[in-house]
Amino acid sequence: MASTLKTQYKDIKDISLVDFLGVEAEQTVVAHDIWKDKATVVIVIRRPGCQFCREEAKIFDGHRSTIEQSMGMKMVCIVHEKEGSDVFQKEFWHGKVYHDPTKAFYKALGGGHLRVGGWGQLISPSFWVNLVRNKKSGVKGNFEGDGSILGGLYIVHAGDQGIAYEHIEKVWGDIASAPKVLEACSRVSGVAVNEASLAKAAEEHENLHERMANSSVGQAKRAAATQDAVDATPSTAPAQLPPL
Template sequence: MSIAQKTKTSYADIRDISLVDFLDVETERTLLAHELWKDQATIVIVIRRPGCQFCREEAQIFDAQRETIENDMGIKMVCIVHEREGADEFQKEFWHGKVYHDQAKDFYKALGNGRLRTGGWGQLIHPSFWGNLIRNKRSGVKGNFIGDGSILGGVLLVQQGDQGLAYEHIEKVWGDIARADRVLEAASRVSGVAINKEKVLKAQKDHRALHDKMQASSLAAGKGKAQDQGGSEGSACALPEQVEAQQQQQQQQGV
């Protein structure tokens, strides 16, 4: 039975998106998105850039839930990228699952109601960005400067067949990753499989602990914000490293 939710993303906009299966295959093949969830519900993680430290962190978080989501609940998990460079490393080291290429960026457009949503230097005025940066630093997940990380992504839980969307998370600020506890709860509703409450409670507790640490930080209070120095929005995911270096330099200079 369908439990489709009211979402900003339209199912009609994602159903026939053309994707390319290009990793760990002898021959690349093109498929339509609805083939992914034809036989089983699917979590679709739409990432900004394979080398982005935030995207790698999110992949690692959900990869850790793979046994519960895929084996216990029978829900598939896939990642979508809009560029291939770095995808092989991303898959092997952080994701360990299927990755598909959305060359036309149609999933990204669907998350923006038909338009690409991008983030530039203006993202740095958001306190939540600094909180996300702190969280990422504590995770130990590192990234690189390769590719375009300006296009914002998100997470969708699509029900089997054409029953529609059951959950969505739309990234608004760099590093605004989906909460694992909420995705697990949505997956439980879709699959009908009771979730391990201890896992949900732990995810909630971890999230609250990170939130408290973020709020206590000087970065979260807005200190050390950088101004545009002519950097490229195309290197958006690399900006946290640049900003942190600028902040340290300012502190050394007594700014």
């Protein structure tokens, strides 16, 4: 499994994070201290107000009892900006959130460089599938903050045993598969995943992703309309990306 990973453990283990929610005073935490005792699911989100990020948080929060109680693991979220984090934690995540001021986790997901979604995201059929899926989920967001930086998800072994699983977001809304994450957690923890939980996650995943918005013709029309808008944008003007 390790041979398929793009991120090296050394790139994330010493990252300095800030514990800032629900504490009397902000505290600096070194990443490897988070998982020193328990294997941990680390969700690196793009923006606390992003509807896709909130959707992903809500999905995995729904599996919290399986991952944290049954499997004895931890789950945390990483943000690169604090704005809206309190609402995100209270309404969608219900767990620990850490601030990554230097965006080091985001750079690790990009092999040392920040990966930023541009206008090309809007003409990707996958983006439209994700958007339709999100609309049907009923999870809403806002337009506060920078949502252009792409995120992902890690599962890290306890101690310094390294990364067990990674999901790298390629397109806005490309959230990690709950069944795959549960299966990876099962391998890491040694605890068999409850078949009912896995079946439920698989069903939810299938329902969420079987959204090929109407037809390939419909997708082509949307992509063409978006491309027209991109072509009409002056090349000298800075791209104003939607803060998804």
